[in-house]
Amino acid sequence: MKKQHSFTSVTRKVTLVVAATMVFASATCLTGCKKDQKTAPETVASATPADKAAVTESYQSGTHNGFFWSLWKSDGATGTVNYANGTGGNYSVNWNGFNGNFTCGKGYSVGSATYKIGYNLSTYANSGGGTFGWYGWSRSPYYEYYVNETWGAVSPHTGTFLGTFETDGAGYNVWTRWMTGKDIDGGDGFRQIYSSRVTKTSTAQNHVITFANHYNKWKSYGYTLGQLNIPAIMVSETWGTNTNGNINCTIWAQ
Template sequence: MKKQNPLTSATRKVAFGAAAIVVLAGATILTGCKKEEKTQPDVAGIERPSKAVTETYQSGTHNGFFWSLWQSDGATGTVNYANGPGGNYSVNWNGFNGNFTCGKGYSAGSPSYKIGYNLGTYSNSGGGTFGWYGWSRNPYYEYYVNETWGAVSPHTGTYLGTFESDGAGYNVWTRWMTGKNIDGGDGFRQIYSSRVNKVSTGQNHVITFANHYNKWSSLGYTLGQLNIPAIMVSETWGSNTNGNINCTIWMQ
């Protein structure tokens, strides 16, 4: 990653190809990380890219929280990301073609995290999910706790059963990915819990991550080192997608 100078004003506009991304944050920007694009079959008229692409990654700290914004190269359309007070952030996008993720969280993951959050607004005409997200090393896992999702269901791979956490039912899925992991090596595993019923907006909710970590471990999928940032992620992918998300997180 190539580290750039800190932002000198509250607003900085960064252009990636034909896509314009507006970041509202007084934070250091990191660029140049690469991650393999995941593959997904066409569903409901939404096509996800099936080849590896160069991607752009930005991250920093804001009010004690880690934040990041990632998007695939060659994307078109407009994405507006803003860091609000405390653990709040918002993102809206129009006519977006490609894949992006963004969110606020912490500079390292932990199996003991208990995350409170309020999803004030959620609309997403594309694919992609909203929930707790991160990576582990040794072994390489990309993990999700999916609280809600856009127009396309995230339920793919091998179904491993259902369990209850924080008063909600979750389905567990896993699949092996042949793309590049976060360190540029070949292959990694996805593991995720996905709510049986999508979360409601405008109410306080909790994710007790230990419940998911322990459930995955009991099924033979134990995460590795978690000294990698973890965020409450907002994601979209697809063609000509539009959406608006506002979220606030805190540590319980």
């Protein structure tokens, strides 16, 4: 999580909304804008980190094996990012000498308060800031939400600490903060709400995120998510200067 900014930029937020809207218009492919159509989902899906750098426009998205996926890079970002969709809910990403902010991941074209997500994080290394976990947005009211399972060299924890609770065999700290940037529809200001594991998740083991438990805990503190008809993904993010890392993750519905 950036020190003073949201995980997202205005460009990414607006594009994500366009992408989410197009889900309802097309059951076969979801893309953020016309530029995204230059790289079809199948092209990215067949790439492997060793084969092909993900030379992208600012945002790409699509569907693969029944999952929604997306890859976003901040304007002016430099360095190499290689993203690949694997079998089923698997994806991988590696990056070298990266300057800026990127997010990527696999999930669903719309969020839900009742999702129960299984995941296995087989590899995680991140020399910069950023996080790995369940991520999405709501409208009415606008919330940017996270369930942080692990993070890079810079801690994402900031804002107002609300408390600690346990779910799925792990302790989570709950934080919130008001952001002065643009929401996903271009309006001014929005709130972040997030749960972060007290202890970072382990790799090469199966884990579960029962999102309803986080949703209800946030609600108990007075922060109730609004409409969730926006994509939600198991996100991998980094930000910083000259960062390096690699992540391999598989998700499934429990």
